[in-house]
Amino acid sequence: xxxxxxxxxxxxxxxGVGSPVGLPMIFALEMGKVKYVVKKMDGExxxxxxxxxxxKVLPVVTLTDGFKIVESGAxxxxxxAATGALGDGRGHAMSEMLMGLNADMVKKVFPHVKTVFTSxxxxxxxxxxxxxxxxxxxHMQKYAQFLASADAFTASGTSVGELDTYGKLLNFSRAYPxxxxxxxQPFMDRMAAVPEINAVVDGSSxxxxxxxxxxxxx
Ligand SMILES: N[C@@H](CCC(=O)N[C@@H](CS)C(=O)NCC(=O)O)C(=O)O
Numbered sequence: 001x002x003x004x005x006x007x008x009x010x011x012x013x014x015x016g017v018g019s020p021v022g023l024p025m026i027f028a029l030e031m032g033k034v035k036y037v038v039k040k041m042d043g044e045x046x047x048x049x050x051x052x053x054x055x056k057v058l059p060v061v062t063l064t065d066g067f068k069i070v071e072s073g074a075x076x077x078x079x080x081a082a083t084g085a086l087g088d089g090r091g092h093a094m095s096e097m098l099m100g101l102n103a104d105m106v107k108k109v110f111p112h113v114k115t116v117f118t119s120x121x122x123x124x125x126x127x128x129x130x131x132x133x134x135x136x137x138x139h140m141q142k143y144a145q146f147l148a149s150a151d152a153f154t155a156s157g158t159s160v161g162e163l164d165t166y167g168k169l170l171n172f173s174r175a176y177p178x179x180x181x182x183x184x185q186p187f188m189d190r191m192a193a194v195p196e197i198n199a200v201v202d203g204s205s206x207x208x209x210x211x212x213x214x215x216x217x218x
Contacts, residue, residue, distance in 0.1 A: 004082040005063060007032075013039040014059040015046070017116060018201065019213035020106065022059055023167030024160070025076040030196040030205060031158050032083025036061075038206045073099065073164075080160035087161075091154040094146060098153060098161030101143060102168050108136050113175040113214045126217045129175065137178050144183035151186035158194065166191040170201070171214040 012029065014022045029036055041049065041058060053060050054070050061069040069075050080086040080095075087095045112129035114121050143165075146153055153162055169188065173179045180188050191197055196205075203209035 005067075005069075005078055007034045007036055007061070007063070007079060007082050009035065009037060009064050011037045011039050011062045012059065013041055013049070013053075013061070016040050016042060016208065016210060017213045018167075018171070018210035020110075020168040020171045021072045023170070023200065023210075024164040025059060025072050025079060026200055026205075026207065026210075027163040027167060027197050028076050028079040028083065028085055028160060030200055031163065031194070032079060032085060033196075034079065034083065040207060076160050076164060085156070085158060085160050085163070087154055087156065087159040091156065091159055094148070094154050095159035095161030097146060098143075098159075098165050101139075102161070102164050105136075105139060105168060105172070108132070108139055109172045109176065109179075113172065114217060115213050116211060116215060117213075118215075121218060129217060133176055133178060136176055137181065140179050140181050140184065144181065147183065147187070151190040153187070157190065162187075162191070163197075166197065171212050174212055174214045174216050 007029065012026075014026065018026075046058070050056055054068055057070070059070070059072055059075055061075050063069070069078060077086065086092055109132075112132050114125075114129075148154060151157070153159070153165075166188070169179060169184070173188075192201070199205040200207060200210060
């Protein structure tokens with residue numbers, strides 16, 4: 001395992017939207033009880049900051065020594081290394097297997113969904129998106145074989161891979177409820193009941209309201 005960075009007092013810049021990109025790393029910070037600084041961006045503050053960021057996208061985490069970490073997966077794993085959520089042995093492998101499956105989930109689903117920022121939509125787009133459902137559900141069926149118990153993939157149940165799975169599935173299942181195949185429902189229910197995770201989703205964390213990024217099809 002890599003030696004861990006110290007995220008204490010790190011500034012975490014992200015939008016006030018609970019997206020499949022940002023939610024997992026926020027879950028990891030909250031689960032790890034990291035004393036970080038929330039920098040919640042909106043259109044105006046982001047417009048002023050964007051040009052100065054390394055990759056012109058958020059999230060950006062700035063450690064107290066000025067080191068900046070970009071890329072949500074890198075932040076998630078670095079926070080996981082600092083908080084024990086990377087897992088070890090089989091738990092680490094399982095968590096990384098989920099990360100890989102989730103990357104494929106994103107590729108299959110993201111092009112089809114409507115988000116809070118989508119301005120134009122049509123019935124034809126909804127029909128085209130729904131036509132992708134079978135392939136998406138077939139992907140989600142692959143997860144069940146890896147469950148270590150009825151509702152968890154690892155012994156901790158909150159490895160970075162599980163946090164990533166939950167953050168992404170919470171969003172994408174707004175468009176495709178069928179993505180939560182029956183075998184995954186206990187996992188989703190357990191994760192929803194974790195107080196730190198629930199606080200981010202229900203808007204009672206330091207981030208305040210975080211409406212989900214993906215919306216149901218109209
Ligand atoms: N690969 C990047 C993608 C980051 C990304 O797409 N960020 C979006 C928000 S989820 C963003 O900053 N959009 C604002 C913009 O492009 O101006 C990551 O995983 O961190």
